[in-house]
Amino acid sequence: MNPKLPVVTGDDVARVARRLGFELRRQKGSHAIYVRSSDGARKIIPIHSGRELKRRTLRGIIEDLRLSVEEFRERL
Numbered sequence: 001m002n003p004k005l006p007v008v009t010g011d012d013v014a015r016v017a018r019r020l021g022f023e024l025r026r027q028k029g030s031h032a033i034y035v036r037s038s039d040g041a042r043k044i045i046p047i048h049s050g051r052e053l054k055r056r057t058l059r060g061i062i063e064d065l066r067l068s069v070e071e072f073r074e075r076l
Contacts, residue, residue: 003069005055005062006076010047013061016075017043020065 014024014032022034022043034043043064046053053061062072 005058005069006073007052008058008076009050009052010045012076013045013053013058014047016072017045017065019075020067 010030010032014034017034018024020036021038022036022041025033025035025042027033027047030046030048032045032047034045035041043061045061046057062069065072067075
């Protein structure tokens with residue numbers, strides 16, 4: 001059980017979101033808006049060409065997706 005956050009890009013996070021049933025609704029600049037039609041949940045994911053997400057941003061996204069760090073790692 002390693003609580004350490006992985007080093008990921010916005011594209012990696014978007015892939016996990018799609019696996020959880022989120023679909024890309026629209027994108028404005030470098031922020032992609034993903035929505036899950038089953039419950040209307042919405043998540044904004046920063047997509048910055050190849051740059052890693054900051055740890056605090058990633059932690060917030062993981063919490064918003066209602067996953068633990070371990071569950072997130074498994075879905076990568």
